[in-house]
Amino acid sequence: MKSKTYKGIVVNVTDEKISLLCKNGDFKNVPRSKSEIPRIGQSYTHIEKQSFQLNRSVRYVSLVAIVFLTLIGYYMSTFIKEEESYLFAVDINPSIEIYTDENFQVTKMEFLNKDGEIVVNELRNKGAKITSILEEIITVAINENYLSETENGLVNLTVIPLENKNELKLDEIEETVRNSLRTNVITADVSVDNGSKDLIEESRKVNLSINKYQLYKQFRQKGIDVDVDNLRENPIASFMDKFDETNTTIQQDADNNENEDKSENILNSKDNPTQKAKQEDNKEKSNKSTIDQGKQENKPSEKIEKNKKQNNQSENQKSTNKKVTENKNTGVKKEHKPIDASQQNNKNRHEKDKKTQEAVNNENERSNANKDNQQPQEKIASPDSVNGKEKANEVNENQKNVNKKTEAGNQEQSKKNEENPKEVEVEKGKGRDDE
């Protein structure tokens, strides 16, 4: 604060003021303090504190403005928070988080990796309903080659209600995703799950998308080390291989202890091991064209027959397997949904391949577990089996490609099969996830 000093002689004293004659000839009236009556002629010094009068008003204005802004900001923030009642975490590889309001109208989208950024930028209508956004995301993901016809993709979707009410129908969401996949002729496993708010915070800590965090958690439970950075930037599907491998060993023990019914389920759910089995089968395909079940069975089945000589019920077994997996899907959505997808997308080659493989596996499994025989006859008419027959040749080719990649694993598995049939089953279930 600046201050100005007036020094002069007192020429007059009134009730409120003292008139000074300053040294420079100016006359100045200064306020008089009550207790002070200077004598006329006395020299007097007055120090005037210069409070910035303009600044004072500015200060008040700014104060009011700040209060006003904070109030507005507060209301805005609360308003926005109210708007977001659901969080949809989508992972294809693009990891995207979509916030919606109560009516599933999208309010906000966040991408968690580079791929996600690309996809979000591609989206045209960002305020649409969640279903249409999901469809669009899938189309964009297809356009950007995150999902392709030749590869079996994985679409992970976790829905987290941010408010306590949950009026969400997961089935509907899942259905829309599947439909859009189907219309685009894409094979992909779809997993839709329900999460809790805690998941968000936990995943934020590790800086992973929610779906990947769940995977990460599973890995950790199994005692597997996963590079977080690697997981962040790469699609989930690429990690499933690892997961499956480890799963097999762990699940083996569990299976042994569990009831036979459960073991069946596990067998059914695990498609990948079948692929491995198929690889071996493929080599033998050329040798035997049509055997035991001549009508419907394809070459792979024949091979299997050769190997294990239990081809009779392979078709039935396939269908039973599928149904069993379906049951599981309703109960445990994540793990077994891929099978549902395969059922729905009968025309997709991969799925067909899988099914044929499954059939083969099932046969193997049956040899191990006799209980499967009870169910097969009921589900004879399953479309997969028909398709499987028609496209067996193509399947074999595809399988060969797959087989090359997983030859090493297969060899191990085959060994395991010999040793312990249950292990094979477990491995199969995990292999499916890889696809």
Added chain:
Amino acid sequence: MKETEVTTYILSAANGDEIAREKLINHYKPYIINTVGHICKRYITWSDEESSIGLLAFNRAIETYDVNANKTFLNYVYLLIKRELIDYFRREQNNAHIPIEVDATDNQLTTNVYDIEKSMNSYKESVQREELIEEILELKNTLLLFHIEFEELEKFCPKHRKTKMNLLKIADDFIRDSELVESFSMKKRLPAAKLVEKYGHRLKTIERHRKYIITLIILKLHPEWQQLSQYIEIPLESEDKS
């Protein structure tokens, strides 16, 4: 009022000249009220009881002032007023009106008086102060003839040094012109129109600072007010220095 003038007035008033007494009282009225206020440490108006006590003390000072004593009249007046007021306060004390500060001021007074009597420096200072008071009182009375109060002069003060220089120049021009000065002291009015006519100053400047210009002219017309004149001349000097 010059010192000799004052003594003659005092003498004649003490001898019963009511007109001289009236003149003295009128002249020293502002001083009396200011002194009373200073001693009472609060603002006193003529409707306060203390002011009449001050007047009575002043009246007695006229009668009892020893012209040959080594005291100035104003100092004597101050002493008398103070004693009268202290007596008054003591009387009032019985009625439970207690101005607490009286004792302190009393002590101050004795030491003050003692100092004045003992040291030549302080004596000179006090004399100077008395002179200054006299000058101020005279200026005040003169300004009253032009209906000017000290309080309102602030408004007419020039804010800038340039304007101040300009105003001083106007006052100088004015004093040199005897015709203007005559009409000025006769009519108690600033002949602005003639001033503008003769010297080409801007009327607007004169109007804006009219009362300040009058004060300047009065001060310049009374060079005997040495101390006050210093206040006016200083800006000129400082201007020269700078």
